[in-house]
Amino acid sequence: MPPMAAKFNPREWRITAQLFGTRQRRWLVGGLTFTLIFFLLVSHPSSRNTLKHKYSDLFPDFSSPPVYDADQPPTWERLWQWERDLPQHNLDLPFPEGRTGRYVLFKNQIQGLGWNNQLNEVLMNTWLAYKSKRAYVFQEYMWNHGHYPWPKEKFRQQNPTTPLNALLSGPSAGGPWDPEDDAPRSISEAWFDVVCPKAERRIIFTGDVKPAVYWEMGNIIFDHWQKVLTDAPERCVEVTVGPNDTDAVPQTFDLWLWGSTRVLSLWDAFRDSPVTRLLAPSPVVRAAVDRNEYLFLPRGPRPAHPASRNPYDRMLAVHLRRGDYEGHCTNLANWNTTFYSWNLLPFLPDQFEHPSPIGYEPGKNTPEGYAHYLKHCYPNHDQILEKIEKSREEYIRAAKPGEYRTLDVIFLLTNDRTSWVDDLKATLQKSKWHTVVTTRDLEMDQEQKDAGMTVDMEFARMAAVFIGNGWSSFTSNIVHRRLADKKEPISTRFF
Numbered sequence: 001m002p003p004m005a006a007k008f009n010p011r012e013w014r015i016t017a018q019l020f021g022t023r024q025r026r027w028l029v030g031g032l033t034f035t036l037i038f039f040l041l042v043s044h045p046s047s048r049n050t051l052k053h054k055y056s057d058l059f060p061d062f063s064s065p066p067v068y069d070a071d072q073p074p075t076w077e078r079l080w081q082w083e084r085d086l087p088q089h090n091l092d093l094p095f096p097e098g099r100t101g102r103y104v105l106f107k108n109q110i111q112g113l114g115w116n117n118q119l120n121e122v123l124m125n126t127w128l129a130y131k132s133k134r135a136y137v138f139q140e141y142m143w144n145h146g147h148y149p150w151p152k153e154k155f156r157q158q159n160p161t162t163p164l165n166a167l168l169s170g171p172s173a174g175g176p177w178d179p180e181d182d183a184p185r186s187i188s189e190a191w192f193d194v195v196c197p198k199a200e201r202r203i204i205f206t207g208d209v210k211p212a213v214y215w216e217m218g219n220i221i222f223d224h225w226q227k228v229l230t231d232a233p234e235r236c237v238e239v240t241v242g243p244n245d246t247d248a249v250p251q252t253f254d255l256w257l258w259g260s261t262r263v264l265s266l267w268d269a270f271r272d273s274p275v276t277r278l279l280a281p282s283p284v285v286r287a288a289v290d291r292n293e294y295l296f297l298p299r300g301p302r303p304a305h306p307a308s309r310n311p312y313d314r315m316l317a318v319h320l321r322r323g324d325y326e327g328h329c330t331n332l333a334n335w336n337t338t339f340y341s342w343n344l345l346p347f348l349p350d351q352f353e354h355p356s357p358i359g360y361e362p363g364k365n366t367p368e369g370y371a372h373y374l375k376h377c378y379p380n381h382d383q384i385l386e387k388i389e390k391s392r393e394e395y396i397r398a399a400k401p402g403e404y405r406t407l408d409v410i411f412l413l414t415n416d417r418t419s420w421v422d423d424l425k426a427t428l429q430k431s432k433w434h435t436v437v438t439t440r441d442l443e444m445d446q447e448q449k450d451a452g453m454t455v456d457m458e459f460a461r462m463a464a465v466f467i468g469n470g471w472s473s474f475t476s477n478i479v480h481r482r483l484a485d486k487k488e489p490i491s492t493r494f495f
């Protein structure tokens with residue numbers, strides 16, 4: 001008999017049949033009935049809405065799939081790690097680095113303001129550390145909340161920060177000096193805590209150094225600090241603000257210096273320094289520039305004379321600060337202030353002339369005085385167009401014999417997000433500016449967006465002609481880079 005047949009039991013078969021014919025049949029019928037009633041209820045709109053409201057967790061809304069917001073600040077995890085792994089972060093290196101090296105941390109360096117207010121100090125403090133034969137300690141850039149490219153609900157930390165190496169490259173951010181230069185390389189603040197434990201640091205309060213040279217020329221202030229840092233026998237120095245210091249601007253090189261002609265005594269040495277010469281855009285910035293270069297390719301008719309294929313040779317860049325800057329310009333007029341920092345260099349065209357002092361009172365200017373300041377600080381539509389055309393004409397006219405100059409590409413560096421900039425763009429296109437690009441037109445990923453202000457600055461540095469705002473640190477640092485590149489003075493203008 002086959003094996004299966006040997007297991008067949010008629011009695012068991014009858015029991016199984018009885019089960020399926022009684023209780024299981026009732027369960028099956030009941031289940032089908034419930035399913036039918038449920039289906040009828042759900043299929044009716046009013047019933048479906050009632051059930052959906054009451055049992056919302058059982059009715060996911062597939063009609064509106066969740067949207068992932070990809071516009072988030074970068075984590076910078078890889079770049080933070082890259083900075084931690086810098087080769088100079090090694091205790092076993094020989095002097096002037098390692099555990100026997102000499103270092104200086106400027107803890108009085110400004111934080112929480114715009115990038116360019118901080119960049120001034122980063123570069124000059126690096127130069128001071130270099131001349132004092134100490135390694136500069138670089139810090140991460142801490143944002144002003146109002147300037148950060150993302151709203152507060154997207155902050156990854158209470159006070160957003162960006163690695164310095166995302167914004168610039170060079171000795172200030174830990175890059176190498178010249179091959180023959182034995183100066184110690186800059187280190188991060190985190191490594192400073194390792195190589196210079198707090199117990200081994202000398203703390204220098206700014207209030208003990210600054211008063212002796214507070215209103216002196218920039219070069220005298222520099223030399224005074226250089227002597228203090230050079231003569232200090234301690235390996236590790238931290239410059240900071242004293243607990244009872246009442247100085248409103250306790251930086252080593254402060255606002256009163258940067259905002260006056262006293263800073264100009266530092267220009268020649270600073271321009272020729274390795275800090276300036278080796279300063280470069282970060283890889284993040286270079287990638288953003290390369291990614292957007294196609295936007296600046298000339299789109300107009302072929303010029304009547306030979307013209308460069310390089311779009312930057314044909315570009316005029318304009319810094320147009322808008323929004324709340326009008327109020328800032330009014331305040332500048334209230335105190336009859338002059339241009340800022342390197343914008344004051346006397347060999348540059350368009351030097352600012354103060355309005356008539358008749359009727360002026362400290363804290364309050366005259367109607368004519370306010371109008372004069374706004375023309376140069378917050379120019380209107382017609383004043384902008386007039387300055388652009390004049391700058392183009394004078395730059396082309398300054399060409400050497402046999403040299404052909406063409407300006408038909410324009411870049412508007414602006415924080416404006418309204419129709420105002422669209423109207424200006426349309427007007428320029430009618431004035432033989434065949435390629436018009438604004439900051440808003442640039443395409444950038446998250447990391448490039450975080451470094452966006454330095455991307456704008458790099459385009460302005462490379463442009464054949466630049467028109468800036470004389471009171472702006474943003475403009476001043478562009479001027480610094482352009483003059484370091486040996487661009488002729490007629491190519492750098494102010495409103």
